[in-house]
Amino acid sequence: MRVMVVGGGAIGLLFGARLAMAAHDVTIWTRTDKQAALLAEEGIEFVERDCVHAVPVAAFAVMDKHQVNHKLSQVRSVVFVTVKQPQLTDGLLSHIASITQSGDVVVGMQNGIGHMEKLKLALPGRIVLAGVTTEGALRHHPRTVEHTGEGQLYIGDIEAGATAIRGGSTQLDGSAQESGQKMLVDMLQKAGFTTILSNDMSNRIYQKLLINAVINPLTAIYDVQNGALPNHSARRSLMRALHKETYDVLAAAGYQDQGDADSWDQLLLVCERTAQNVSSMLADIRRGSVTEVGWINGGVCRLADQLGLTAPLNAAAVSMVKALMK
Structure with missing residues (x-):
């Protein structure tokens, strides 16, 4: 083939x-x-x-x-x-x-x-x-x-x-x-x-979207590698809030946690396992390239709108990352 x-x-x-x-x-x-x-x-x-x-x-x-x-x-x-x-x-x-x-x-x-x-x-x-x-x-x-x-x-x-x-x-x-x-x-x-x-690919896509919607914009905004994101109280609090908002939207769309660990634990585990990684969104910001924020956090906002919900933190993430691109 x-x-x-x-x-x-x-x-x-x-x-x-x-x-x-x-x-x-x-x-x-x-x-x-x-x-x-x-x-x-x-x-x-x-x-x-x-x-x-x-x-x-x-x-x-x-x-x-x-x-x-x-x-x-x-x-x-x-x-x-x-x-x-x-x-x-x-x-x-x-x-x-x-x-x-x-x-x-x-x-x-x-x-x-x-x-x-x-x-x-x-x-x-x-x-x-x-x-x-x-x-x-x-x-x-x-x-x-x-x-x-x-x-x-x-x-x-x-x-x-x-x-x-x-x-x-x-x-x-x-x-x-x-x-x-x-x-x-x-x-x-x-x-x-x-x-x-x-x-169960729709669920897999939502699972990855949940992780990307938290890690990608926040690493871009704070200009840090993945592992450094939760190692500060203010950043960790914002991570938690953005995770909850995104999870609630995706859950309303049909998302279910996979495996034994809940999605917050999975998110922290991803940060740990990819500690030295520069997220794709941060890499795009550093290169001056167009990011995927409109399709990641922006996608969460559009989904929320379809479901009659709001996603203000995701909307703020879109605005802040786009501001970094100028």
Whole structure:
């Protein structure tokens, strides 16, 4: 099976490197011609456990004319969409449609909410799955990625219990869905990813949203690494309040805690396990890039509005992070 990764950030390069090392034909689609040329010429520099691997991959910039060759191929493809929500534009969705065909598997791995609906609508006939990962990765350079922490990857359809994948007017039968999912999980496990097929992906997405809605904006506002966030009484109090507000909104939407620990304990555990990590939102602020705050905390605000609730702390987080971007 051919593998395509749309997005040349940390997670995109991590998945591209590991799958290429597992002998899959991997193509990385990047935002810029410069990164595509660098990856095509020198490959991905993959750093893991103090070992450095040079991993050959194909690479093209999005909208490159070479996309026609990919579309005409009869080989089935799996596409990992790893760009952030701000980059999931109509133009990019059109590009993904142009390099895939009916029966191909597309995995959306964005933070926040709303992305899966966009992907399903834009990609009729494809097997569109959600992916939620806790893998740690840090991009040091346009071609260099470091694997900073082992995690888990949950894969599945957000329409729990659905017997078919629907997109636009096209419907795939349940056997095609099941076959595509099992093939994908097997491929990922052989590439070294702890992969779990889940029929509760909406809950998994909410679970990650709850964590991101607290850690990402507050690390950006306070300019601290994840581990430092709860180690101060004022920051910890704000964490707790933002967590409660977000939890209440998500619970009203159907979210349920996973496992033995409650969501607050899980949040503190994530801070501990990723203590040295710079959150993606803080990294974006430091680079002067657009953040995902409008899709993370802003997504919580929109969900609250739909449910007749309010989320003032999430709204304040959106405003404060956007102010940092100016």
